[in-house]
Amino acid sequence: MRRSVSIAGLAAALLLGTLGFGTGQKSYVASAQEKTSTMEVKIDNFSFGPVELTVPVGTTVTWTNRDDIPHTVVSTDKVFKSKVLDTDEKFSYTFSKAATYPYFCSIHPKMTGKVIVQ
Amino acid sequence: MSEKKKDELLHDHNNDGVNRRGFLKCMAWAGTGALCVMQGGVLKSYSLSRLSELNTAEAKGELSFVQISDSHMGFNKPANPDVAGTLKAAVDKINGLTAAPEFMLHTGDISHLSKPEEFDTVDQILKSAKPKDVFYVPGEHDVLNDDGKQFLERYGKGSKGAGWYSFDKKGVHFMGLVNVMNLKAGGLGTLGHEQLEWMEDDVKHLKHSTPIVVFAHIPLWSVYPEWGWGTDDSAQALAYLKKFGSVTVLNGHIHQTMQKVEGNVTFHTAASTAFPQPQPGKADSPGPMKVPAEQLRSVLGITDVNYVQGQHALAVVDSSLA
Numbered sequence A: 001m002r003r004s005v006s007i008a009g010l011a012a013a014l015l016l017g018t019l020g021f022g023t024g025q026k027s028y029v030a031s032a033q034e035k036t037s038t039m040e041v042k043i044d045n046f047s048f049g050p051v052e053l054t055v056p057v058g059t060t061v062t063w064t065n066r067d068d069i070p071h072t073v074v075s076t077d078k079v080f081k082s083k084v085l086d087t088d089e090k091f092s093y094t095f096s097k098a099a100t101y102p103y104f105c106s107i108h109p110k111m112t113g114k115v116i117v118q
Numbered sequence B: 001m002s003e004k005k006k007d008e009l010l011h012d013h014n015n016d017g018v019n020r021r022g023f024l025k026c027m028a029w030a031g032t033g034a035l036c037v038m039q040g041g042v043l044k045s046y047s048l049s050r051l052s053e054l055n056t057a058e059a060k061g062e063l064s065f066v067q068i069s070d071s072h073m074g075f076n077k078p079a080n081p082d083v084a085g086t087l088k089a090a091v092d093k094i095n096g097l098t099a100a101p102e103f104m105l106h107t108g109d110i111s112h113l114s115k116p117e118e119f120d121t122v123d124q125i126l127k128s129a130k131p132k133d134v135f136y137v138p139g140e141h142d143v144l145n146d147d148g149k150q151f152l153e154r155y156g157k158g159s160k161g162a163g164w165y166s167f168d169k170k171g172v173h174f175m176g177l178v179n180v181m182n183l184k185a186g187g188l189g190t191l192g193h194e195q196l197e198w199m200e201d202d203v204k205h206l207k208h209s210t211p212i213v214v215f216a217h218i219p220l221w222s223v224y225p226e227w228g229w230g231t232d233d234s235a236q237a238l239a240y241l242k243k244f245g246s247v248t249v250l251n252g253h254i255h256q257t258m259q260k261v262e263g264n265v266t267f268h269t270a271a272s273t274a275f276p277q278p279q280p281g282k283a284d285s286p287g288p289m290k291v292p293a294e295q296l297r298s299v300l301g302i303t304d305v306n307y308v309q310g311q312h313a314l315a316v317v318d319s320s321l322a
Helices: A011-019 B020-032 B047-051 B057-060 B082-093 B116-126 B151-155 B193-203 B234-239 B291-300
Strands: A027-028 A036-045 A048-049 A052-055 A060-065 A090-094 A097-106 A114-115 B034-039 B041-045 B063-068 B102-104 B131-138 B165-169 B173-174 B212-215 B249-251 B256-264 B264-270 B301-307 B315-320
Touching: A036 A052, A114 B264, B063 B082, B082 B116, B082 B291, B082 B301, B116 B151, B173 B193, B193 B234, B249 B301, B291 B315
Parallel strands: A027 A052, A036 A060, A052 A114, B063 B102, B102 B131, B173 B212, B212 B249, B249 B264
Antiparallel strands: A036 A048, A060 A090, A097 A114, B034 B041, B063 B301, B165 B173, B256 B264, B301 B315
16 A cells, blocks of 8 residues: 655655655655664654654664553554553563554553554 | 522523533532532532531432542652542541532542552551442553552452443442553554443433432543543444433543533533643643642542432532542
8 A cells, every 4th residue: 555665765855845745744764775764753742753763674663652541552563562661660572573553542542653663 | 599580590501400501500510619519400519518407319310429539649749749539638628528428439540550558558547538439441551560450459349351340329320331441652542343332231221210320530521622622432332322311421531521412411520639631732741730738628529319200310419638
């Protein structure tokens, strides 16, 4: 469904961003050049930030709850599921397979996000 | 009661002496402490300071009970560092009511993180309340990590499914519903097919004149879906209750009092005993709202409900803890 974006093509990603790729939602594309193996998602004000994250295979994503209310990070397709995260607690998951992983907070299901692994 | 003339009802669709305006007028008293009782077709309101002048029957009607909600035991953030203290204040308020309520409803989020010690603390504090029976439904904070197993073990004796049940008191039919389980990404609260089927069956044989009280954690009306303040399949549940002349729906979850009257259905949300939340859309998120310490108890509260036989609507009264 989703077009595959060359991980080397940061410029292409930026271009897509300019064209409104990601339907205007905040997104972040990690390029292979960064050699980052860890990415962060912050939970603030009942939302995941960035709401959409694109990472290379092998990346570990860490979510941190910065709200005064507990949240969870649960894959819609049941790939990963955190315990409840109280304030400042973290959950990490390492993505070893390329796919799109939609997720949500099972306590506040209006909170949704997505990790795209390429 | 020199104000009485001004409070006379202009429209009385239910023929029960209560119209929306009259009710809201009465509700407006609540913040300063008032008790409303239905009697002889007329809704009467009394300032709490005058309660001692009333005899018990007058203050109570046929059935009186109290709703408390959202204790969030274990919460310790700036919005309220002492949720045990404010729950105790709620119990004091209940024990101070002239007509002792017969029982209590707790509409969920008993605990903040589903920890055993949080439930234990609430149980301990509620032991000092005069009403000994407490009927619970879970909030989403009560079923974390274990799909509600602990909640069911503690509070779900004799319940069905995820903890729903019904009971009768003095001719009023009560239904405790669970709408915090199996929530779907992007969705609201949900009752689910199994519970809806049970509901339909549960009310099938009741007379249309039976007053119905439904209580659940997340509002069963669309308060503010953007913040998840609603229940996806509540319309189906309410459809089963259409035939009844008097339906009162009591919810928590949104940590503020709100009311809506739709035909014969009165929807009401109770204040939290722990911390307030912002009005719909009035903040970046529905997170805990910090108010000056001296104002905190004025935005927390309990809800007192009175039923007088032969009248359509139950009188629902909010009192702050201030």
